[in-house]
Amino acid sequence: MDLRGGGAPQNRLLKRIFLGFTLAEVLVTIGIIGIVAALTIPNLTRKWEERAIISKYKKMYSTLANAYNRAVADNGSPEYWDLSDKSSLLKMLEPYLNVTERCYNKKGCVSDGLFNALSGEVRYGRISQNTAYPKLRLNGGFSLVVLDPIHNGCEYDSTYTNSEGNTVTSHITNDCGPITGVITNAKGKNYINYLGKDHFMFQVTTKGIYPYGYNRQDTHIRKYCKKESLEADDPNAVTNGQTCGAWILRYDNMDYFYE
Numbered sequence: 001m002d003l004r005g006g007g008a009p010q011n012r013l014l015k016r017i018f019l020g021f022t023l024a025e026v027l028v029t030i031g032i033i034g035i036v037a038a039l040t041i042p043n044l045t046r047k048w049e050e051r052a053i054i055s056k057y058k059k060m061y062s063t064l065a066n067a068y069n070r071a072v073a074d075n076g077s078p079e080y081w082d083l084s085d086k087s088s089l090l091k092m093l094e095p096y097l098n099v100t101e102r103c104y105n106k107k108g109c110v111s112d113g114l115f116n117a118l119s120g121e122v123r124y125g126r127i128s129q130n131t132a133y134p135k136l137r138l139n140g141g142f143s144l145v146v147l148d149p150i151h152n153g154c155e156y157d158s159t160y161t162n163s164e165g166n167t168v169t170s171h172i173t174n175d176c177g178p179i180t181g182v183i184t185n186a187k188g189k190n191y192i193n194y195l196g197k198d199h200f201m202f203q204v205t206t207k208g209i210y211p212y213g214y215n216r217q218d219t220h221i222r223k224y225c226k227k228e229s230l231e232a233d234d235p236n237a238v239t240n241g242q243t244c245g246a247w248i249l250r251y252d253n254m255d256y257f258y259e
Contacts, residue, residue: 050254053183057200057248060142060181061211064202067096068209078176079154079206086146087134089179089204093144094136101137109135110143110182113191115199118241118257119227123195127182143182145199150177154206176204178212196225196244197257211245221246225256 068078071092075081081092087104094102103109107129115124124147127133137143154176159169182199193199201212213221224243247256 046258050257053197053254054248054252056141056183057181057245059140060183060200061202061245061249063097063138063140063142064093064144064179064181065209067093068204070096077206078204081176083150083152083154083176086132086150089146089150089177090134090136090144097136097144098139099136100139103135103137105131105134107131109137110145110184111187111191111193111198112189113187113193115193116195118194118196118225118244120192120194126189137184141184143184145180145182146177147180148178150204151175174205174207176206178203179209194257195241196247197241197254200245201242202245211243211249213243213246214249216243216246218250221250222256227256227259 072078075092078092082088083092090104101109110128112126112128114122115127117123124130124133127135127145127147133145133147135143135145151172155171155173156175157169158172159167179202180199181202182193187193195201202209203212203214213224221243224240225247226240228240244254244256248254
């Protein structure tokens with residue numbers, strides 16, 4: 001059998017392989033990689049940020065709930081605590097927290113940027129500079145702030161004017177007041193701390209500390225964890241984002257922030 005010359009086609013193929021890709025082929029490949037990266041990297045970045053926030057929120061909630069339970073074990077139900085001012089709540093919880101900075105009514109302890117509603121409207125301004133809000137910085141990358149009135153005895157009347165101009169009064173029981181948890185990563189003065197992303201509301205009750213709206217139906221949680229400037233039942237308050245902590249615990253995502 002004569003095998004002479006049988007290797008010629010194979011040699012031509014090997015020569016073609018060793019020559020590598022043409023410039024056009026390289027450019028097309030790079031272009032495809034660029035398109036895929038442009039489509040996937042933003043989504044991966046968002047998911048990474050979302051999981052990081054959710055993890056920090058859950059840790060913050062666990063820390064706060066544990067401090068509450070220990071305070072109740074030593075001092076009884078919060079309906080019997082002295083909650084005569086905003087600082088008094090933090091003073092009751094402080095012995096059971098790993099505190100790294102005690103600002104209380106001094107400046108500091110939280111990021112310097114604005115604290116806005118989920119939709120972007122300014123809600124509390126620059127909390128770090130406001131001495132009316134008692135603050136504690138905790139180990140773990142977050143702080144606690146008391147922004148709204150505390151209710152001594154955990155019982156009070158709530159009155160506001162609705163969108164139709166009518167005065168609405170409700171008698172509230174089992175609610176000792178809200179406390180806000182703030183994720184305190186290093187952020188500049190131009191950073192906006194969004195409710196439902198950078199700070200979260202909790203309710204202090206006689207039964208425990210819970211995410212705001214914890215006992216409400218899904219429709220209520222979705223309504224108040226939404227990027228809208230005003231709420232239908234209270235046009236005087238910019239409260240969108242207040243139930244987003246409850247959303248996170250129920251759905252384990254932050255889809256509301258990326259709508």
